[in-house]
Amino acid sequence: MVQVMERTRERAGLKQTAAPAVPDVRPLVYDTKLLNLWYGNHHALKNIDLPIRENEVTAIIGPSGCGKSTYIKTLNRMVELVDDVRTSGEILYRSRNIFDRNYPVEELRTRVGMVFQKPNPFPKSIYDNVAYGPRIHGIRNRQILDEIVEKSLRGAAIWDEVKDRLNTNAYSLSGGQQQRICIARALAIEPDVILMDEPTSALDPISTLKVEELVQELREDYSIVIVTHNMQQAARISDRTAFFLSGEVVEFDETDKMFSNPEHKRTEDYISGRFG
């Protein structure tokens, strides 16, 4: 198992020392307690307990259909857009239960940015895409918006590629560029947490590498939850990993530990590619 890890890291061109030390003392951003979720009668999440800590990358892995997307969409309550969804249990965000009746859901989504599996820019200019969030939250001053747009595009490592054509439609960009525009769009409102649902699954290998490097950098300022079905990716970029299977968390641990010395047989089978 350790060899698998090393090979993975070598392939990614990352030094082994890139593996971060993970102190357990970082403050909690999210704490999920006994979360259950049903789509109609389908029990999609079962008794999930999962802490997410500040300035860490938490990866969620597991075979398709195991509830990864459902879980990450629950963290900003986007899952409620589906008709007929029920939940039980709690998700504490900064110590407050997001399912509280009067919880301001727009405020939650302002603090918690999201990047989707398929890039979904607005059919607007690059500039307007990034400025959209600040604008709906009341920022009108053109000079301030200019600064936010530049900072966010730099933050998403795409400024140099688009700085000369900020007024062209975002749809004229490649998929990988569009995805980084979507990341910039999320960064523009300076969130606390960034949720990413398989952000590289629609991208080519080079764009994937760029996004992975970006995630590493963003860790400095943000807490990140990233869903991936790519175990090497989880191994390369995350501090902790949760392994989901059939709506349950089978194992949750530091990524290095999980990939070198998994506790459960099913985890080992999955990460060694015996199923999934």
Added chain:
Amino acid sequence: MGNPAAPKRATVRQMIAKSAGNKRKRAAERAVPVVLFLIAAVSVLTTIGIVGTLVAETVTFFTKVPFWSFITGREWLPFSNKDAQFGILPLIIGTLKVTFIAVITAVPIGLSAAIYLSEYASDNTRRIIKPVLEVLAGIPTIVYGFFALTFVTPLLQTVIPGLKIFNALSPGIVVGIMIIPMIASLSEDAMSAVPNPIREGALALGATRFEVAVKVVLPAALSGILASVVLATSRAIGETMIVSLAGGATPAFNLGFTDSIQTMTAYIVQVSTGDAGYGTPIYYSIYAVGFTLFLFTLLMNWIAHRITKRFREAY
């Protein structure tokens, strides 16, 4: 499955080959485009015939009335015995007044309905409301006309004391009511065509549903919405019964909304139902007016076409 030695039954490949060799099928295949072409040709020829008649009679009209006085004249007095005037501007103004009132009535209501249906209504609500809208669109215009004359006009007269029994305001509002379903339904189609991931992108940034509707969906569906408004405008320009019944028959060269007017369509009705002698300038004038009307609606349709092409969104 997969038993190559199975007896008798032909392989799929053989069956396909046999069917492809079928003569009857091949002949039918050749006949289809010919038949379809003929059917299409009938509708094209009909259109050409109508436009041809319109143009021919209009040309005759201009041998009796100078073209210039027709398009610049401010008086429309065709029935005057000694001094008939054929200046079409009053009729055009009448049509534009009604259209203007109709559009400013219908656009806010139609768009609000479209936003509600596309962004807020549940599937069940939509399933109920959409057919109701379509019923509204299917009401005969003569009914709308009576509604304008016997209900809306008296109602408006209680608020606007100077309002005549025939006026531009009441038929304008009712034509507006008539085109609301068209704007609502076509705009709703355009807004529903905006992919959901785009909405989710905005919601995930903390946008409210209303912000998503107004700042993301509306701009993204703009071409379809504008096209619906232009087509509805075209419909308002061509509307006949409502303006004939409630607008009056007094061509007016002014911008007031309270007095009797006459639109291009209402004039055509007036002459067609009267007894204008064949060959008189009045007889030919309905073709000239009809042709003018045709140019207006043609212009509208052309604008709608340009809009959909120019602003087409690539999602």
